[in-house]
Amino acid sequence: MVWPLLLRLIVLSLPWVPTEAGPGTVRVLAPTQVRGLLGATVELPCRLPPLEHGVRVTQVTWTQRDAAGTDVNVAVFHPTQGPSFPEPGRLEFVAARPGEELRDGSLVLRDLRTEDEANYTCRFAMFPEGSRSASTWLRVLAQPENKAETQEVPLSLLSPGPVLVASCVSSEGRPPARISWSQLDGKANESQVPGHLPGTFTVISLLSLTPSSQTDGRTVTCKVEHESFEEPVLLTMTLAVPYPPEVSISGYDDNWYLGRSEATLSCDVRSKPEPTGYDWSTTKGPLPPSAVAQGSQLLIQTVDASINTTFICRVTNALGTGQAELNILVREEPPNQALQQGLSTENIIILTVGVVVGLVLLGFLIYFRLFRRPRQDQHSSSANGYASYKAVDVNDRSTQDPLTESER
Known part of the structure; x- marks a missing residue:
């Protein structure tokens, strides 16, 4: 289970870059940072590209920079003598083998400790190129x-x-x-x-x-x-x-008038734990004589002038106390009666307007029947008479006026 995570950590490390070039063309390839888990195993990669003809590696050396800034040798590999470690057992070269071409100086570090977190430098000694190196910062993580x-x-x-x-x-x-x-x-x-x-x-x-x-x-x-x-x-x-009581008062419908009976207020509570007591009062002090407290309810036997006040409900539980206030406005008469009177007045107005409109329409009807139609009839009669006269004048000259004939 540890190795897959370590591989992912290595893949997520920063890109491999050379940190020292020198006058030649050979560059050391190593990541700038590697992460490993506390108590696990981590690999510090360090490699060379293919070497030119005539160039050979004479030694690979790993150093660790301590807190004081001093580089301390932690691993050495010689092409013929093999590896050497100041602390054997925890460190191992991954691919370097005596008698083989030495281009891979990658190092494995086991059983990571917090003091292993440091900057590591991998240095290749080459002939005739000289030394080339690259540095890697090792971060030691512990998964919580x-x-x-x-x-x-x-x-x-x-x-x-x-x-x-x-x-x-x-x-x-x-x-x-x-x-x-x-x-x-x-x-x-x-x-x-x-x-x-x-x-x-x-x-x-x-x-x-x-x-x-x-x-x-x-x-x-x-x-x-x-x-x-x-x-x-x-x-x-x-x-x-748990929380103290949160209180509100309900039951007032803005229809409380003098003489009303059996009005009720309710003290609504949200509380954890459950309430241990209810206390009703007013801003003026004790309850009016017609108000009776019954636990979470307040019964108003008869609404009178003393009910025109502000009621208070105070509730207590194991954590504390909460309260709410409600102002009551007592009317002289039921609001619904005033509403009915208002509706009657409106009906009267509507009825009056309807009568006036009806009378106006009736007047127009009478006007048309008495004045407009006789004139039309008279005009029609005159026209008919004129047509008859003209017919007689053409067909029978004897029907003309005698006075007119004698004058001729």
Whole structure:
């Protein structure tokens, strides 16, 4: 299981580049960085391209730069004498063999320790080219173990403010893991302590939220990021958070008028744990004589002037107290009666307009029947008479006026 991860880490390393060229054409090929897991095995690649005729390698040397900046020999390979290690057992040349062409000086380092993290230089001594080298930075990683869990909130009186609701721990990581939460409205406190293994770290993140009905039952996610992970680790949990009572008052419909009976107010509560007590009052003090408290309900036996006030419902549970206020406006008469009167007035107006319109239409009808039609009849009669007269005048001259005939 370790080797595939190590191979992926090597592939993800920076490109192979030469770090020292010199006057010749031979260049050493090595990655600028290699990563390995703590306690595992890692390979430090170092190779030469095909050599020109007449060029030969006389020795390969690996050095490690310590904290003081001094280069210390860790491995040497001679073409005829073979390998040499100051600390045998942990180091091994991958491909170099005595008596063979020496172009691959890659080195294997087993059982990685935190102190192995350093800058390593691979140097080829060549004749007649001289020395060529390349450096690789070895990073030693430790993959952390991660867990997240909700925190029990004690049932005690709480001051307003956030409380611890969840924790997320990333243990034994190198370098330290990065932890973040999905809930940006919360407050995360992070701390870091040394791990049990030398050079490792444990990161602890504590999430605090203000207790409320919105907090209880909420899903939160802890995200852990680390160099050794291909993807971030997501740890999801559901919160179980007690909270003080959240109170509202219902039952007032803006139809409370003098003389109304059996009106009721209800004290609606969201609470965890359940409420332990209800207390009804007004901003003026005790309840009016006609108001009777019955647990979460307030029964108004008869609405009178004393009900025209602001009622308060105060609820208590094991964590604290919450309250709500409601202002009551008492009317002199039922709003629905005023509405009915308004509708009657509207009906009267509509009826009056309808009568006026009807009378106007009736007047027009009478006008047309009495005046317009006789004139039309008279005009038709005159026209007919004129036509008859003209007919007589043409066909029978004896019908003309006698006076006119004698004058002729």
